[in-house]
Amino acid sequence: MSLALRDKFMLVVAVLLAAVYLFPLYWMYVTAIKTGSAMFASPPSFWPSDPQWGIYGSVWESRNVGRYLWNSLIIASGAVSLIVILGTGCAYVLARYRNVWVDIGLFLILMLQVLPASLMITPIFVGFSQLGLLDYPRVAVILAIAAKSMPFFVVLVRATFMSVPMELEEAALVDGNSRFGAFFHIVLPLARNGILVSAILIFMQAFGEFVYSKSMIQAIEYQPASVGLNSFMGPNTNEWNNIMAYAAMYVTPILAIFVLLQRRIVSGLTSGALK
């Protein structure tokens, strides 16, 4: 078998594997545009014969998807801003020095990274309600998400800072820059891409966050899209085409960002978690 033929064969198998793996995603989009009767047809049709494009408009109106997505956007942006502002400096210091304190700090940060949100929510909820923070539910969720995701961000961005040559910063210091100036004018611009990719990763996670929002936001007008989707799915629901349309509107922006930045996101992810 020639090499080119083998390549083609492998490529076909790979595309089939990817198609099988991504079938749930396809099923979401197909179900969304099916009619009520086509949805429950047996055998199910794998290609929509009578696509109902109007469903997106009607679900958008009836379920207030715009408001839910707006809340998700506010919560995710708030959490990411807080994480980037606080986490970048922390990652820089942890990358620049190598001593026992840095090791201890990194160890503590890695330990915080693993605490499950559904277990931390009990003390956070009780504590926040005692402090009165639950009167500002979205702020409370932003703070909780920031604490949950910052360790991951610090680990990723630290790897980026480690790849910035220290000599560049030293040269800037010799040239009369202050530490402050060298950090903002030399180191930060060089690490910009890594910080951006990590921030996007954190954003996508925060955009889908559920546990904290579900537990701390009681008022419907402040709930994000994940909580909205959860309340849409009753135990005996049969509106699956509407639910899938909602899910499609929720997930499509994230998928678009992912496909555009796929290569960078994959390399950013792998650099932090393992070496």
Add this chain to the structure above:
Amino acid sequence: MRRLLLSIRDGRGFDIGLVSVPLAFLFAMAGLPLIYNIVMSFQEVDMFSLGTFARPFVGFRNYATLFSLPETWPILGNTAIFVVASIAGQFTIGFALALFFWTGFPGSSWLRGLFLVSWVMPGLVVGAIWNWILSGDFGVLNYILRESGLVSGNIFWRSDPDFSLWAVVIANIWLGISFNMILLSVGLSAIPQDLYEAAELDGANVMQRFYTITLPMMRSTIGAIIALGLIFTLQQFDLFAAITAGGPNNSSNVAQYWAWDMSFRQYDFAQGATISVIMIVFVMIASVVYVRSTRHEVRG
């Protein structure tokens, strides 16, 4: 004062300032709740004492109550099944895919990256899609299983107590395959190629090369990935909320969902905190294994 300002702008104070604010934030938002959680697990907490710190201490009574509940051991058993089955499925399929893509062909890295789509999707959306796929009467999975002759009647994945836990396991395996595969690919690409060339010259076949080169070279990577899988599986909450909500009759309930359910459905915050403390101890043990196996990375 001037010296302090100068130090913050251009000296040790700059580093200390950068690192102390985030650490203080993390301590306030993650460290203190952790301590508070332990304190609450030794207290009597109800809706009336929720607003005060002065709650009566009850010693180990919350723990004793917890283990006298009839559902405790079944739920802990479910947690163990969920973790072991999820990791076994994710790891096996992920490893197989990683080995397949590792052979290298045009477009392999792009296609491999496409699998990571599942990782960026909101957990609730993944849960909603699988909820529909696994639906008893009209689910597409039952249709495929029926047509291929694997089952004769419909399986009621979500409402049959024998299958409800496995419904969530299936969805969680799907979710975890991608990250297992990507991280295993990173480990595979770090193995020097000349090892394989030498083995091939010596006449080792594919299986021998796998068992004598690939597996031993991947040992620390595999350890780290299984520990990471354990951590992620114990964090899985959204799929339970979206597919079975722990039901029917706790047959698909696991500890991390149960802790939330105790606090926010039954308003028993003391029990919720008690379950949390027990589970956090488990997660901590897993994370020590993880940190140890990636230690060379941590040290830089």
